[in-house]
Amino acid sequence: MADTAIRHDWTRAEVVALFALPFNELLHRAHALHRRYHDPNAVQVSTLLSIKTGGCPEDCAYCPQAARYDTGVQAQKLMSVEDVLERAQAAKDAGASRFCMGAAWRGPKDRDVAKVAAIVRAVKSLGLETCATLGMLSGPQADQLKAAGLDYYNHNLDTAPEFYGEVIHTRQYQERLDTLGHVRAAGMKTCCGGIVGMGESRDQRAGLLQALATLPEHPQSVPINQLVQVEGTPLNGTAALDPFEFVRTIAVARLLMPASMVRLSAGRQQMDDAVQALCFFAGANSIFHGEKLLTTDNPDVAHDRALFARLDLHPLAVEEAGTVHADLMQAGGCGHGCGCGAAA
């Protein structure tokens, strides 16, 4: 029987031991725990929009938006409220419940925060849940975004503390922890995860998950990204991670943070459907839906719709918004009494 308690005191050795379990044993334990906290057939769906693209001063070795790498990403300034609203309305019309906005900043200037706050207010007025990822925030900036109606803030730890310095040199791990502290203190929910497949060891993958699971609060959303390799970035050409190791990472995240939404995040376009199915079994219960992530490709809408139907998955309705992702719905009822209309 899996231990069902929510813990914040995981040791690195315990996390490494979970990774080392026989694959079937690990998946069995993760799935059993997943079912205690979540509907195993429901997947939360978010829509992502890059509201300010490229030209970033940071040096994150994975990122196509860093100005210093020649990746072909065209820098674009912050979108207007009207343009974002149009995209948010289209997402809502397609049935979206959460709208996530990303900006390629080290951190916003105060005048940027005022502009994003206006965007958040407008998106929120459509009845959508809001999420933003803008880089580092001060306490007052977090308060301002919360006051504008921002529900979630995405800020990733990205990797284990001891591998971090090989990937990013322009900001410290502690600064990430500080931003997360400001977000929590402002009363927003945190979306915080990382990237695997950057050449880190299994021990370092365990270190990332341990760092996430020992935060003062488990992040409500935990995005697990598989590195999307982009030409021109220093990490392009990194040896690909064994897909089963990716599945293990999802399973261990589920075991460490049982109540959180674990998001099978970037990298789905490069992943077999069968591997995605294993991830959903192992405890992933959230995805980004739509043809683009921020600058790279995501599976197309028809492909995801077919995948949901083949796996009998249905999009999770958000209680407050009461909407589900229409793109992913099938005619008829799913039989779960959730009113989602997905295939039975």
Ligand code: SAM
């Ligand atoms: N600039 C802000 C920041 O870094 O916090 C917000 C946007 S940034 C693009 C958000 C997250 O996207 C990063 O923390 C990283 O985890 C993820 N990301 C960026 N490029 C990626 C890639 N090539 N593959 C996988 N994940 C990536």
Ligand code: DTB
């Ligand atoms: C997260 O953890 N993954 C998303 C979201 N948070 C903002 C971003 C993935 C970006 C992948 C590379 C790109 O499309 O530029």
Ligand code: SF4
């Ligand atoms: Fe800039 Fe964020 Fe990309 Fe780092 S991950 S280079 S901070 S946009």
